Amino acid sequence: MKKAISILLCAVLLAGAIGCSGPSGASNSNAADAATGRYMEQVIDLPIPEGFSEQYVIGLAALENGVEVFTNTYADNKDGTSSARYFRYTILDDGSVKTAEEQWLNDLAVDGGNEMRVIRAKDGALYMFYSGFGENYQIQPHFIVSRDDGKTGTELTGDGISTIAIANSFGVLDDGSIAYTDYFNANLGLLDQNGSMVEQLEGETGKATPTLAASGSRIATIAPEAKAIRVYDRADGTSANYEYAIAENSSVIMAFSADGALYLCDATGIYRHTQDGTLWERIMDGGTCNLGLPSFYPGNMVIRAGSPDTIYLCDSSSVFRYWYDETAPAAASEELNIFSLKENETVQQAVVAFNRAQSEVLAIYTVAMGQDAGGTEQDYIKALNTELLAGNGPDVLILDGLPVESYVQKGVLAEIGGILDQAEVVLPNIRTASQSPDGKLYAMPTGIRVPLAYASGDPDSAFSSLSALADACEASGTEPLLSSTAFNYQMLAEVLLSYYGGDLYQNKDGAVNAFLSDIGRISKAIGADEVLCEGWEAAQGSTQEELLKVVRMQNGGPQIWANATNRASAALFLPMGSLYGGMINLAAAEQLNKTFCGINKQYEPVGIVGVNRAGKHTDAAASFLNTLFSYDVQSGNKFAEQFPVNQKAIEETLNRVDNTISSGMSIDPEITIFAEWPSEAMRAMLGSMIKELNRPLATDHTLSEMLVPLIVSYLDSSDTLETAAGKMESVISTYLSE
Amino acid sequence: MIRARNKRMGRGEARAALAFLAPSLIGIFGMVLLPTADVIRRSFFSAMGNTFVGLENYRAIFENESFRLAVGNTIRFLLVCIPLLLLLSLATALMLYRRKRLQDLFRTTYLLTLVVPVTSVVMIIQTVFHKNGLLSALCALLGSTPQDWLNSEFAFLVLVVCYLWKYFGYNVILWLAGLAAIPDSYYEAARVDGANEIKCFFYITLPQLGGTLFITGVLALINSFKVFREAYLVAGRYPNSSIYMLQHVLSNWFSNLDMQKISAAAVLLMLSILLVVFAAQRRMDRKKEGA
Known part of the structure; x- marks a missing residue:
């Protein structure tokens, strides 16, 4: 009896298992038959x-x-x-x-x-x-x-x-x-x-x-x-x-x-x-x-x-x-997975264009830290790494915030030089600057932002290095070169570390002492302190935390105010990503008779894209990259806060005239900075500057977050130069040795 | 004929035992042994596991400054915390032993620290030890300079206190269980022979607690690695160098996809713990044999 029950139970289990899985051939044929029709x-x-x-x-x-x-x-x-x-x-x-x-x-x-x-x-x-x-x-x-x-x-x-x-x-x-x-x-x-x-x-x-x-x-x-x-x-x-x-x-x-x-x-x-x-x-x-x-x-x-x-x-x-x-x-036969930590508008546009162009492959764009995200950046990076280690992972990676160098060293990323050769022409200087030391291209930005400064006379020499900037600040006399309105200790540390901290990230001997010494000289010369936007009427009523958030996004306002009221003679702006976003800065330079310059031909890469070597859809990934760097996508969103790297798109961006938009900044009843579309000369100057960019900013956000408080502790005299330098060297050496 | 039946029964029992053990064996094989074998394999291969590199990964981590710092800090933490924890908890257990009412009360309250969520502990630590926290406020009140306690050498002490606070009660309970297992007749006989409390402790209690010491010590060692959660939540991926622990470097390596380094470090860590545990076990066995 027991035996009979056992056999019966086994038979039921087997039947259930077969029923659940179904004949594989049948499911395939169903999929093949019922797969048409969609919006x-x-x-x-x-x-x-x-x-x-x-x-x-x-x-x-x-x-x-x-x-x-x-x-x-x-x-x-x-x-x-x-x-x-x-x-x-x-x-x-x-x-x-x-x-x-x-x-x-x-x-x-x-x-x-x-x-x-x-x-x-x-x-x-x-x-x-x-x-x-x-x-x-x-x-x-x-x-x-x-x-x-x-x-x-x-x-x-x-x-x-x-x-x-x-x-x-x-x-x-x-x-x-x-x-x-x-x-x-x-x-x-x-x-x-x-x-x-x-x-x-x-x-x-x-x-x-x-x-x-x-x-x-x-x-x-x-x-x-x-x-x-x-x-x-x-x-x-x-x-x-x-x-x-x-x-x-x-x-x-x-x-x-x-x-x-x-x-x-x-x-x-x-x-x-x-x-x-x-x-x-x-x-x-x-x-x-x-x-x-x-x-x-x-x-x-x-x-x-x-x-x-x-x-x-x-x-x-x-x-x-x-x-x-x-x-x-009804459903695409292949799915191309595109991953990024944070949303990128250009990628989103490329996904739409890619999906609209064909129906065989469906591009799916996953933003790890989207609106519903509950984890930290590290959580998502670790989840991605787990997939990559298992030989899976997304086909296309948007590498902003990800350990790009590590991925290149470990062979996670495929060489994309060949793909870009087939795509529309991108800015050759940006392409060259994106290559690895072995001359191969594993990652390429989809857009760039340009750090800019202006000053009277020849600004290039003043902004060529941190020590030159410190010399210029000390030599500026009664009218400081930079404005303490926009640069309190925190902002000085953040901006100057980003623009001039390259040697620190390479852990060069003496670099930390030299950096601290120079930034200390600048801070002293411009009269910086802990307070941001002091005296600027437009900032009244806002807390320091609110002002810090604003100035971290756009630091033009307080600097232009300081320049127009002779509180400072030069300005050092956060990287500019569009003519719309930089209109007022460019207009201020023209009206205040200042000359623009870049910062050592550096640029901020945005939307860095790479292809997963272990991805299952390499052809589709190549096709997606062609779409991503195409003129249509790169010029699709004129308000995007990044300059395109597609040659035709950047030329079109800089040649375009948009007279429907204007903005103004009232300094006082007598002075108003009125910004219309940048002049042809200004756009031409920007164009030639962009063509000469050859160094991505050596910013490491993790290291930067650790170094900035230490720099501030030196600037506000909490630590001596030796103590702050010691702490910074310890952090840098631990971080880099990992 | 009887022997043959016994043999058959023996086989049957073995089969049944195997059937009952199978789920656990499969689980341990799939969840522990197989991953461990993979980690050992990966420690001899490149990051993505496709090129054999011999002992290169081991050489790399021994030369790695952050790994050495983390190992040093971890050993320092173990050497400070484990003896402190064992001594403090044993002393308390001895005081509580034979005080039944107090024991019942403390058995419950001591375990409460284990069920307090880590996030709450972290919040308390930050409220007290933050640059603008309660301790700094107290310092300012007393005319002293407020400090960023968690970003200084003091952070190590904070972590030690946190560990002791959390596991102290648990260890007291373990010691009490050990003490309860010592027969009263031993003490009675010793007292008849004229032994005082101190002699009773050194000649009866301590030797009899050998097994408990082994278990408590191993658990303390294992728990000491769990304190990373607090350190990570309080001070992030890159805390003050005094509390930069082994798990920090492993976690950061994983973020950078340095799987080969993690594997090599994990193998070394596993061997170190096994070595310590085996040494302690052997010592215990020898003592037992001696007795």
Whole structure:
């Protein structure tokens, strides 16, 4: 009996095991058969009417066979002013585009320009909300309606309109009432068809940016606590919660489809929730398309009914179409894993471009220390190392913060010189400077930042070395060379260690004593102390911790103030990554008659990329690197805080003129530094400087974090030079000997 | 015939024993022996484990300044902490022995230090010993200069105190268990022969506690390596050089993917601990044989 039971149990176990695993051949054939159909992204190019230079997408409306796009389009006039007109582009599936001026908006929204949004209600009426400015720059909200397809319009005048500041989303119900969210005043409300207030709705306005979708009798908005989407049905007074945790700082937009399904879009993707369903279905992964880009901010979404639906959405300048391609593989046959400790915008753009270009390989970008990260940097490095030791790990590594030299020495990284030979041309000086001593290229930055300084006369000699800088500071007389406003002990130690600490990192004899002696001379000559931004009016009201955070990101402000008020004659800036970010520094140099220079042809490498030698997809990794260094990706984000290394992209960056942006800095009632786009001469100077860069900054963040407090302890006289030097040498020698 | 049956039964028992032991054996083989063998293998290979380098890794770590510093600090810590811990806890156990009420109370309270989360301990250490912490405030109050205690030679003392505080109670309990195992008749007989307390201690208690000393000593040695958690959380990857321990260098090597160095150091550490334990065991065995 016992034997029989044992046999039976074994048979059941065996059957279970077989059942669980399934025949391998069958699973393969299933995978091969059922693997087509997925949503694809298409960027729709909008033409710009002749005579106009810039346009912003302000609304979308779905058609049966296309989409209508509403724009606010600008023309630069000869007298230096600009004028705006409104246009509607009717883009059909056959590719044809019809452009027409939007008369009702041209007539009624002449003072438009802020937070404009256009939607089409189910009855065909067009609605626009915008915020204009009245006297004393007070916000004046407007709701305009056109019921004859844009020929004429009327403005709503109900008492609810004036309570709105910026309606960042709104929708129209079947009964004509208008549901809106107010970004500025953080509330949700319902107006009747004349614009009179009907009621305030309950929703989350604190933890997430309020947003809504409205259709028929239903309104969807973010529920209190931002952990669900609440759908109100005005017809029967019911409400339902669709569970969805809104990520912090995430921009969410929603839209209903004709069949009542709710679509939601955020940086993680596009999701669909059927009217009677209980789950969100992700139909588009944000990491594989433009949605995942840090620079992407969705403005509007509409759903075109179909089987399955087509989704259109826009940001301020582009329109995107998400359509279901029945022939595309449902899942890519290969996955290319890209890893970085912290998010890099250029890499993110390359991932989107790579995924859009082909469907066989899916690039997956993993940011270890993303928003949900709970560990320390070391935790993630150790986890990565464990994978690498096991012969696995990501195919492509973004090496910022990782032990690059160690990886090169141990043969973790593959030689990528050959790959770059096939890619578009990168700056030869940066490529050469990135090579290992054996002449091979294992890691290459995707961007660079440039340390800059300016001074009167010949700044090159003053900033050529730390001792030269100390001499110049001591020789500067009554007007110090550098400003103690921007350089307290902490900032002096951080910046000078980064720019002039190369010998320390190599543990050269006497380097520590010389460094401390020079930095001590500089500190004394400029009158540095523990206090940051002393006397600078703009800093009043901020704590020293807050100021330190600000000055660590951008130290131009206090230095320009000091230069303009003759408190210092020169400035030493943190590395500059874009013309936008450095505009005010460059303008200050021109207005104050200063001459720019680099710091010993050094640059800060950003987004250093390498390929895992043990990676499983070397061809795909090579193809990804080609995309990463391509002109399209490198010039894709003009606001990125890193100069591209693609030769064509850097030339284009430095030749580009953007007159739409300007900034100013009021020093006192009589002095104002006004920054417009850098002059051609200034850009040419920067271009020639970039072409000569040949040394990456020898910064080691771990060692730097240990050395800075020791340098500060010498500067503030807590330690003598000998004591501080001894401590520093001990730390350096222990660290480097590891 | 009887012998044959016994033999069959013996085989059956052996099979059953093997079946019961199998899960543990598989676990130990997979989780301990196999990784240990891999570590030993890696200690003779390059970092990524693909080139045989002989004793090069051992030479490299002996020449490594940080490794030597870490080994020195670790040995200093062991030599200071273990004797201190054993003596203090034994003295306390002797005071508590035969005081049943106090024993019951202290048995519970002494073990509390083991269940206090490390993060709480670290917070307390930082609150007290930070540059702007309570101790510095007290110094300032007394007219002395505040110090960055955790970034000076004083950090070593902080770590020693932390270790003693944590494991003192646990060791007292172990000693009390050892003391309880000594038969009272030994003491009665000795007293009949005129032995005083001191003689009883040196001729009965101490020799009888030999087994407990071995266990307590080995546990103290093992626990002393765990103090790295506190050192790491208080002062990070690169603490003051006085508390830069063996685990610091191993942890930092792993961050730099220096697997070959970690393996060589681990093999040496394993051999050192085995040597100490075997030596102690042998000494114990000899004593037993002598007795």
